Amino acid sequence: MGELYIGGAGVARGYLNRPELTAERFIASAFVEGDRLYRTGDLARYLPDGNLEFLGRNDEQVKIRGFRIEPGEIAARLCEHERVREAVVVARDDRAGDKRLVAYVVAQTTDGSHEADGAELAAALRAHLGGLLPDYMVPAAFVRLEALPLTPNGKLDRKALPAPDDDAYARRVYEAPQGEIETALAAIWAELLGVERVGRHDNFFELGGHSLLAVRLLARLTQALAVELPLATLFAKPTLADLALSVGEVPNGSGAQPAPAILPVGRDGALPLSLCAAASLVLVTVGRRQHELQHPLGWRLRGRLERAAWQRSLDRVFARHEALRNVFVAPQGRPWVEVLPADAGLPVTEHDLSGRPDAETALWICAVTRRARRSTCRAAR
Known part of the structure; x- marks a missing residue:
C-alpha cells in the first residue's frame, strides 16, 4: 500500500495563488526529468491483474x-x-x-x-x-x-x-454482576469503557478495552479495593466474573497482592528516575531519538492575542502540574530528577513573522523546528 502519484501531460501546473499548497502537492518526478508528479492523497495498491485498489485517503x-x-x-x-x-x-x-x-x-x-x-x-x-x-x-x-x-x-x-x-x-448474554467485587468492577468498567451496562460475562477487550485502558483499570482497582493485580491476569481472565474471582482470591495466592501504602516523598532534593524517565533519557542520549518524545502542536489564532493573559494561563498550568516542572540533572554523571518551584514560570520564545510570504514562513518554521530538536538533544547530552 502506498500513496498514489499522477504524472504526465494532464497534470496541472499548480494551485492558483496557493504557492505553499503547490509546493506541497506538486513535486519533481523521479522518473522523467523535467516532469512533475501530483500527490493525490489517495492510498492504493496494485492488484495481481494490474488494476489499482483504492484504500482510502492518507489525510484520513x-x-x-x-x-x-x-x-x-x-x-x-x-x-x-x-x-x-x-x-x-x-x-x-x-x-x-x-x-x-x-x-x-x-x-x-x-x-x-x-x-x-x-x-x-x-x-x-x-x-x-x-x-x-x-x-x-x-x-x-x-x-x-x-x-x-x-x-x-x-x-x-x-x-x-x-x-x-x-x-x-x-456483548455476551447479560447477567447482572453478583457480589461486592463484581459490582465494583462493573462500575469501573462502565466508566472507563463508556458503556452504560456491564454484565458478569462481558469481556473487557470485546467492549473496547485495550492495553492502556487495562493499566488504568488496574490502577482504579488498587484505589477502590486496595488490591494490586498483575496485568497478565486481566489478559488471561478478561471476563468480569473471572477477574472478580481472581481479585477475591488475594489471600490464596492468585497472583494478586494487597496494595502497599503509598507514602509521600519530599521534594527538597534530587529524586531518583522512574523506569519510564530512565528509558526516555536513554532514548535521547544514546539512541538520539528525541523526536519520538516530542509532541509538536500548532494553532492558528484569529483576532488579537492578549499576551499577558496567555502567559498567566501557561504559568498556572505549569504550576499546577508537577510533571511539567521535572528536569534532568546529572551530578557526577548520575542522572536524577529535580522539581522546579511552582512559581518558576514557563518560558516562551516569540518570533514575529508578519509581512513574510506564506511559503517563506512555512520554511522558516521547519528550520526552527529542526534547530529546536538538535538543541534538545545537545542539552540532554
Missing part, C-alpha cells in the same frame, strides 16, 4: 495509542465479510475522552442477516477482523445502519454518523 489516517491506522483498510476487510455490503470506519472520542475506532456497516439483505441482533453481528465482525488484522486495528464498536448517510453531492456525511450504543459492542 488516525493515530490511536501510538499506532498510525488507515481506516479505509479496515473498511475494505469488513466488506470481505459475507454479511457486509458497505462499511466505513472512523475514529471517535468516547465519553472518557479516548479515541476509539467505530465501524459503520450496511448489512447484506439477501439472506435476512440484517435482522440479526446487533451485538451478535458485532461479535461476528470482530472475530472476522481479528483473524486478518492486528488487535489495535479491530474497531471497538460496530454500528449497523440501513444506509450510509450522504451529503447532497453524494459523499459520506461523517457528521451524520451516530454514536454507538451498547448493542454496537460484542
Whole structure:
C-alpha cells in the first residue's frame, strides 16, 4: 500500500495563488526529468491483474495509542465479510475522552442477516477482523445502519454518523454482576469503557478495552479495593466474573497482592528516575531519538492575542502540574530528577513573522523546528 502519484501531460501546473499548497502537492518526478508528479492523497495498491485498489485517503489516517491506522483498510476487510455490503470506519472520542475506532456497516439483505441482533453481528465482525488484522486495528464498536448517510453531492456525511450504543459492542448474554467485587468492577468498567451496562460475562477487550485502558483499570482497582493485580491476569481472565474471582482470591495466592501504602516523598532534593524517565533519557542520549518524545502542536489564532493573559494561563498550568516542572540533572554523571518551584514560570520564545510570504514562513518554521530538536538533544547530552 502506498500513496498514489499522477504524472504526465494532464497534470496541472499548480494551485492558483496557493504557492505553499503547490509546493506541497506538486513535486519533481523521479522518473522523467523535467516532469512533475501530483500527490493525490489517495492510498492504493496494485492488484495481481494490474488494476489499482483504492484504500482510502492518507489525510484520513488516525493515530490511536501510538499506532498510525488507515481506516479505509479496515473498511475494505469488513466488506470481505459475507454479511457486509458497505462499511466505513472512523475514529471517535468516547465519553472518557479516548479515541476509539467505530465501524459503520450496511448489512447484506439477501439472506435476512440484517435482522440479526446487533451485538451478535458485532461479535461476528470482530472475530472476522481479528483473524486478518492486528488487535489495535479491530474497531471497538460496530454500528449497523440501513444506509450510509450522504451529503447532497453524494459523499459520506461523517457528521451524520451516530454514536454507538451498547448493542454496537460484542456483548455476551447479560447477567447482572453478583457480589461486592463484581459490582465494583462493573462500575469501573462502565466508566472507563463508556458503556452504560456491564454484565458478569462481558469481556473487557470485546467492549473496547485495550492495553492502556487495562493499566488504568488496574490502577482504579488498587484505589477502590486496595488490591494490586498483575496485568497478565486481566489478559488471561478478561471476563468480569473471572477477574472478580481472581481479585477475591488475594489471600490464596492468585497472583494478586494487597496494595502497599503509598507514602509521600519530599521534594527538597534530587529524586531518583522512574523506569519510564530512565528509558526516555536513554532514548535521547544514546539512541538520539528525541523526536519520538516530542509532541509538536500548532494553532492558528484569529483576532488579537492578549499576551499577558496567555502567559498567566501557561504559568498556572505549569504550576499546577508537577510533571511539567521535572528536569534532568546529572551530578557526577548520575542522572536524577529535580522539581522546579511552582512559581518558576514557563518560558516562551516569540518570533514575529508578519509581512513574510506564506511559503517563506512555512520554511522558516521547519528550520526552527529542526534547530529546536538538535538543541534538545545537545542539552540532554
